[in-house]
Amino acid sequence: MLDFFNIDSQLTEEERAVRDSVRRFIDERVLPIIGKCYVDGRFPKELVPEMAELGVFGANLPEEYGCAGLNNVAYGLIMQELERGDSGVRSFASVQGALAMYPIFAFGSEDQKRNWLPKMAHGEVIGCFGLTEPDFGSNPAGMITMAQEQKDGSWLLNGGKMWITNGSTAHISVVWAKTNGDKSEKSIRGFIVPTNTKGFKARDQKGKLSLRASDTSELVFEDVHLPNDAILPKSGGLKSPLMCLTQARYGISWGAIGAAMACFEEAVSYSKNRVMFDRPIGSFQLQQERLADMLSEITKAQLVSLHLGRLKDSGKYTPQQVSLAKRNNVNMATDIAREARRLLGAVGILAEYSAMRHMANLESVYTYEGTHDVHTLILGQAVTGMSAFN
């Protein structure tokens, strides 16, 4: 496997062992079926118990809640290997871990943590993250989903969310809503909503040409009645869901490397075996340039994410740093997937090969968790001090 700058030497034995375990799982259990799942538009749900057994859900959350208690570099390596399989598989784990388990861990009461986290780590309870709305994607501050506190302390939730990964298979949804008629972002709170609550509906988004091996849904809340212990007590303001996104984006910066590696390895192998004009195409200058560019970008991205992981582990990292990593790594991965597809020639359009599946998936990854453009402006503001958002 690709390690041109011997980054393995910068990993601990445990980090390598984690990476190797997940890699093996992907090779043996995911790669054989994922092309067909993608074509069929099906998330391989039957693998969830094995993924849970392996320990990939909430892997960087503490052992006392039934999680693996790994550091952030190990967590990143897990995401890398999952996405080397498929972005949809990695999205499932990102949502479960960083967007459903993490908010409960960060903003929940001790009771909520003990009640939900171990079951989620075991894959018995699947979660999803309800932030994005049909009219509020890049601008979540504008959300209209509203939770109204009742006289007895319970809540009534109305509104809807869109583009929710795991939405139709989740047992609970961590929903972010404004509260008590206050339309400012300060009133945003998080709620744990069991998806079998009356008034909660989830509808699968059909017709996707990207992330097909993933469940993407629309959620609708019609007078969904929540008990008073549904609220995440320590949540408050847009900052709360954004903190969750920062966790997920960090993992995605690693995941994109995995997708790029998969495309690169496939392209290298193909270029050595495919013969045209009596030579393997890997001996032609134009293909070598493609491969050299891919190699460079992957190596750079690996170093960005590794350093970011060490910073995160030391507690000294910023969301803007995560923006740089997500933006850079996903962008380079989309380029690599496209170039790999081109190198493969005609077979590159088949589901049997992974390049075009990654290429299509990465368009979603480019767009979600903060579009490329949004991260551009985050960095622009970080550099100049001036917001170009509106």
Place this chain on the structure above:
Amino acid sequence: MKIAVCIKRTPDSETRFRIGGTASAIDETGVKFDMDDFASYAVEVALQNKEKAGSGEVVVFAVGPDSVQETLRKAMSMGADRAVQLKTDAVPFDGLAVAKALAAEIKAGGFDLVLFGKHAFDTSAGVVGTAVAELLDLPCVTAASKLEIANGRGTARRELEGAAELVEFPLPAVVTIDEGIARPRYPSLKGIMAAKKKPLETKPAQLGQSRVVVTSMALPPDRPPGRILGEGTAAVPELVKLLQTEAKVL
């Protein structure tokens, strides 16, 4: 049930090997090392038997320098309870020398079962396991492709040439494990974390004298290039003719 498993750290079997400068060893640049495949089947068999028995201990042993600790920890992350490193700078090729070190260590352990891989990928010799059995004066089944333990006795199947032998034996015993018996579980992430806390003991290896020594290594000669005779059934007559006249095998 107390089970000992002897494992080895060997190069990845998919490697395209090159010979090093001294022509007496492989060039290890860029070569990945991991638990030997047959040894990992043995670890899996041990874990399954401990689980079936409901209680017990699986102890893994390895001879080698400190780099072997990673391999021992991998076994512990799969579920082995503790590990012992018999430390030496370089593992000798001489299987009997290695067997003496292992036998000396395992002897007092009170093990019901001592497991080895059928052979190690690098030496491909199949000496150590059976030699340890002899040194411990234990019954030995070599290259078991099936193994069942019950009530202090074992039954195993081993492949002969064109036949299969079914055997029965009392415990304690040594068994060397062939492929096909079990797929090794991959360490769960929790297992990897738990392994860090499990005991790994290091002791000097009491190796026997090394009387079988590698003097050189070489890549096998390439076969001379062959040729494609043609396409489809039309090429069959030419093939038969060449098999008769040129290759003289028909």
Place this chain on the structure above:
Amino acid sequence: MGNILVFAETRGGELRKIAGEAVTVARRLADASGGGEVHAVVAGPPGVGQRAEALGRFGADAILAIEHPALTSFARETIAATIAARAKTGGYRAVVLGFSAQGRDLGPRLAAKVNAPIASDVIDVQISGDTIIVRHPGYANKVIITLAITGSPTILSVRPSAVTAAEAPRTPRVESLAAAADPSAERVKVTQVAEGAKGRPDLADAPVIVAGGRGLKAPENFKLVEELADAFGNAAVGATRAVTDEGWRPHADQIGQTGRQVSPQLYVAVGISGAIQHLAGMRTSKTIVAINKDKEAPIFKVADYGIVGDVLEVVPALTQAVREARKGH
């Protein structure tokens, strides 16, 4: 100068092909080290000693026969104890066995009992003063390792088919060798020997092997491989790991890095792409023929003769042609 002891393997009271190969190696060693005697040990029910006289053809000077009615199945502990006792007394320079299922069992036991150095699975043997030098394929046939062994006796097990049994005829004397242990005291008891496909030689012994891979598309199509093997007369049937993993063929048929390693005169690879893992098991075959529909398949790089085509069409045609070619003989 020293004598060489050989374990001449039998099954069902009959000598196996490897026995002759082991005697040849012993004969060469004896001749190269001053001309000692070759003593071939056989174990089996009464009468096996007499049948083993045939080993005189390859240079055995004496047959040491461990005969006992209970020796119808492989009594590994009895045989090991007996050979070890003999080796300790007899001033032998080396003990030679075949690297077979039996040999894998006996060799290391002998080494431990006699405290003798052992080299297994060797493909050639030379003697140079006090040192025996052997070559052995390590790293699953990917690297040829040369070993120097000091110490007498040296235990050597020989890879099947690596050495061709050679004529060195003489009339051996037959002696009885008392079992050094009671065969009924074997701790590892053989309860059953389940014979494989009747009428076909084992992969280790067969001069021709026809092997099938995924290119056959379905397990039923292995019938074509079997028919081709039958057409050759004395051929064994092998399989790739891909098809044994799928359960099309038993694991024992697998040829490859982790399966059987074979070296027949002729290897016919049917619908096999030629993964490195498989090549490691057969690349030393004298002649390799490959039939595959993909002309880029790596197997064609090691094959002496290749046919690009649909195996389901080509193999029956080849079977027919081989039958006709053999009819003329």
